[in-house]
Amino acid sequence: MSKRRPYVRSMDGWWKKNPFYVEYMIHEGTALFIVAYSIVLTFGLVRLAQGEVAWNGWLEAMKSPLSIIFHLVLLVAIAYHAFTWFKLFPLTTPPVVINGKKLESGLIVRSGWTATIVATVVSFVIVWGIAA
Amino acid sequence: MSEQKIIEIEVLRYLPESDQAPRPEVYKVPFTDDMSVLQGVQYIKDNFDGSLTFRWSCRMAICGSCGMMINGIPKLSCEAFIRDYYPKRISIEALGNFPIEKDLVVDLSGFIEKLEAIQPYIIPKEPRTVEEGEYIQTPAQFADYIQFTSCINCTLCYAACPQVGLNPDFIGPGAMALMHRYNMDSRDGGQARRMEIAASEEGVYNCSAVGYCSEVCPKKVDPGNAVNINKINAGKDYFLRFLSPKGGAK
Ligand code: SF4
Ligand code: FES
Numbered sequence: 001m002s003k004r005r006p007y008v009r010s011m012d013g014w015w016k017k018n019p020f021y022v023e024y025m026i027h028e029g030t031a032l033f034i035v036a037y038s039i040v041l042t043f044g045l046v047r048l049a050q051g052e053v054a055w056n057g058w059l060e061a062m063k064s065p066l067s068i069i070f071h072l073v074l075l076v077a078i079a080y081h082a083f084t085w086f087k088l089f090p091l092t093t094p095p096v097v098i099n100g101k102k103l104e105s106g107l108i109v110r111s112g113w114t115a116t117i118v119a120t121v122v123s124f125v126i127v128w129g130i131a132a
Numbered sequence: 133m134s135e136q137k138i139i140e141i142e143v144l145r146y147l148p149e150s151d152q153a154p155r156p157e158v159y160k161v162p163f164t165d166d167m168s169v170l171q172g173v174q175y176i177k178d179n180f181d182g183s184l185t186f187r188w189s190c191r192m193a194i195c196g197s198c199g200m201m202i203n204g205i206p207k208l209s210c211e212a213f214i215r216d217y218y219p220k221r222i223s224i225e226a227l228g229n230f231p232i233e234k235d236l237v238v239d240l241s242g243f244i245e246k247l248e249a250i251q252p253y254i255i256p257k258e259p260r261t262v263e264e265g266e267y268i269q270t271p272a273q274f275a276d277y278i279q280f281t282s283c284i285n286c287t288l289c290y291a292a293c294p295q296v297g298l299n300p301d302f303i304g305p306g307a308m309a310l311m312h313r314y315n316m317d318s319r320d321g322g323q324a325r326r327m328e329i330a331a332s333e334e335g336v337y338n339c340s341a342v343g344y345c346s347e348v349c350p351k352k353v354d355p356g357n358a359v360n361i362n363k364i365n366a367g368k369d370y371f372l373r374f375l376s377p378k379g380g381a382k
Contacts, residue, residue, distance in 0.1 A: 003149050004148060009232070088343055091356045102275075
């Protein structure tokens with residue numbers, strides 16, 4: 001008779017066992033803040049469709065201290081999500097080969113950030129232009 | 133002569149014939165600065181308890197058999213040095229996410245099955261006769277897959293992957309890296325056959341991009357990248373199959 005009795009260890013609390021996993025869980029968790037922000041924006045769009053009074057009410061609500069604090073929290077959480085997302089960029093993208101050389105991962109991360117910053121500045125300028 | 137240094141090594145022991153569950157045991161091991169953790173474990177076996185069971189062979193980070201959790205991190209024990217942990221205690225345990233067979237030895241049969249399943253050999257596009265001569269491969273074509281040939285099947289990446297722990301059927305990073313190695317080989321034509329596995333329930337979509345597999349890989353294979361590239365490939369295969377009947381996924 002076989003004396004084998006392979007022991008399977010429990011996965012309970014696995015994500016607390018390594019700082020790498022903790023970072024992963026926070027990264028995944030902060031995605032919820034992006035959902036929250038998109039709900040806020042969608043709600044704004046609904047109010048806009050309902051006419052001027054509704055829209056102005058929404059704008060006022062956005063200016064309340066509570067809303068500003070909420071948006072600051074969102075900003076921090078989403079910035080963290082973006083930071084860790086870009087860190088994973090080289091893991092998830094196919095290798096980029098230029099002149100027979102593979103692009104090193106640091107450069108992939110930096111080009112991701114550059115694109116983000118450029119896009120942010122451009123949207124700022126456009127919105128600024130429309131508002132002015 | 134300087135004083136003999138002593139390190140405490142805590143080993144998670146499991147003797148299936150007498151233990152209900154694994155239990156830690158601490159040994160005080162004298163060591164010199166050139167000693168690896170593997171040598172520390174060998175010292176325990178030779179001097180304190182001959183029943184301590186573990187796997188090793190090359191002692192030079194190439195056979196891939198000496199993997200252990202060292203202070204919770206999957207590492208090749210022949211490549212980890214006691215001096216780097218001293219004076220703190222070292223805790224060692226069998227590789228995570230695998231069933232423990234005995235002490236530091238895990239049951240690798242599931243991994244071996246996965247390795248077989250991905251058909252890790254060249255499947256020629258069409259039969260080739262001896263008269264036709266050898267395959268010609270350019271340095272650029274070679275560069276496409278060389279990184280993924282470095283895998284030594286140490287399974288550290290499996291021990292690093294929580295998705296493997298949560299779903300033991302997941303093909304996992306190492307085997308996926310090898311699958312990608314053959315898919316990327318210009319001599320190979322087996323991509324559609326392997327796609328059945330890549331796109332299956334045990335396949336790439338179990339991966340949630342934790343990325344720790346690539347972090348712990350001692351050979352810089354970047355198995356996580358292989359898995360994620362194949363998510364894209366499996367996605368393409370799924371959608372393109374409507375246009376071309378050649379896609380492999382069912
Ligand atoms: S991919 Fe790296 S960590 Fe995984 S089995 Fe191969 S060599 Fe080991
Ligand atoms: S003993 Fe061969 S890899 Fe460590």
